[in-house]
Amino acid sequence: MTSDYKAIIADDDYPDPSPDELGVGALFAEAPEPFHDLMAAPVEQIDELLPLMxxxxxxxxxxxxxxxxxKFHWYDLVAGFPETPDIRDPVGRHLRRMQFDLEATMEKRLIFFAINRPRVRFDTSRSTSWGFFSLKLTVPILVGAEEKRDSITLELEVPFAATLKKPSVVLTDRFITLNWGGLIEALSIHDVLQKYENSLTFQSKVQYVGQTKDPLGRLARARLPAVQRIHQQNSDDNDMLLLIQRMNVEVISDDGDPAELPANDNPVAADMLMKDRIDVIECALIRYFEGPEMHGRSDKEAEIRKQRVRQIKETNKLDIFRIDLRLDDPGKYHDLFSRHAPVSNSHIIDCTIVDGDVLITRVQEKVKP
Structure with missing residues (x-):
């Protein structure tokens, strides 16, 4: 492994520097918590926007x-505050694309889940092997904290831009690089496990639910304190990923969807309507996956969320809604669970708003039409 690789991909035994050591402690101390976005905007700001409400x-x-x-992103790759990746390197380009993807979410109202999965690495002490007269590549891996030896077979397909019939392979503990001559692919271990069939049966444990909208972009830079705490508490035996979801909301009402009214065809109105929807969806998913007590969150946050839910119910005449997290083609990584939710890739919940609380009922799994 080159020195550049080492700078990008920190060894797991090397402790992450503290915020104070990095000189960003003040950023953590002074930055408002993301849930403060749930609070009402200053009166003077509302007055300016009144014509666009x-x-x-x-x-x-x-x-x-x-x-x-x-979409999943491997949080551990940004959690160590790495330097800007070298885009001349295939792994560096992969990391930079992931950073761009995460940075783009700070302007959007998306839901994210901080997820733990048992640690998996490529085994660089053993060699890869090819099948006879095929593009089946067997790659050795180490599974779990005990580093149990296993392997995964990749049935590769020749890319359109390839100039070689069979790629050369470079393996590090976290990345595999396939050089096809005219094209170089870099895949992380979690990319490989999602893309190719394998025998691992791990589930994804939801540790935290949040919303990506944040002008400071702290999630992408691993500076969101709540997520960093979870990472530090679980990093010894687990990998941590972010599952980011874009939600679609169908409004059922005799008056139709307010977002479709001509008067609401401006960015301010559209964003405020979307904010109502994502805020209450976030609160419902927090209650479902983290439990009604919201362990790890402050009483202040709980009260602010309660006030916000009351407001959303009143302004939208909303009493009930359903959240269906099923995907048309879920992979094993979408087998989600938490301390309060059972393992499933078909989480469906009916939600009722009562006095600022989102009360949830899990719906029995059904085949998606």
Missing amino acids: PQRTNAPQTWAVTVADA
Whole structure:
């Protein structure tokens, strides 16, 4: 492994520097918690935006929430505050693309889950092997904290831009690089486990639910204190990933969807309507995966969320809604569970708002039409 690789991919036994050691302690201390975005904006700010405020409807609403798009990112690769990756290197380009993807989420209202999975690494002490007269590549791996030896077979397909029939392979503990001549692919161990069939049956444990919208972009830079605490507490035996989901909300009402009204065809109104929806979805998913007590969150946050849910119920005439987290083609990584939710890739919950609390009922799994 080159020195550049070492700078990018920290060894697991090397402790992450503290915020104070990195000179960013003040950023953690002074930055407002993301849930402060739930609080009402200053009066003077509302006065300026008053002409652009959304037009509301009078009929009661129910919402049907589904997942429009879902993607995993390996949080450990950014959690050590690495230097800017070298884009001349295939792994560096991979890391930079991931950073761009995460940085883009700070401007969007998306839901994220901080997820732990048992540690898996490529085994660099053993060699890869090819099948006879095929592009089946067997790659050795180490599974779990005990580093149990195993392997995974990749049935490769020749890319369009390739100039070689069979790629040369470079293996590090976290990345495999396939050089096809005209194209170089770099895949992390978690990319490989999601992309190719394998015998591992691990599930994804949801540790924290949040919203990506954050002008400071702390999630992408691993500076969100709540997520960093979870990472530090679970990093010895587990890998940590972020599952980011874009939600689709169908509004069922006699007056139709307020977002489709001509008066709401401006960015401010559209964002405020979307904020209502994502805020309450976030609160419901926190209650579902983290439990009604919201362990690890402050009483202040709980009260702010309660006030916000009351406001959303009143302004949207919303009493009930359903969240359906099923995907058309879920992989093993979408077998989600938590201390409060059972293992499933078909989490469906009915939600009722009562006095600022989102009360949830899990719906029995059904085949998605």
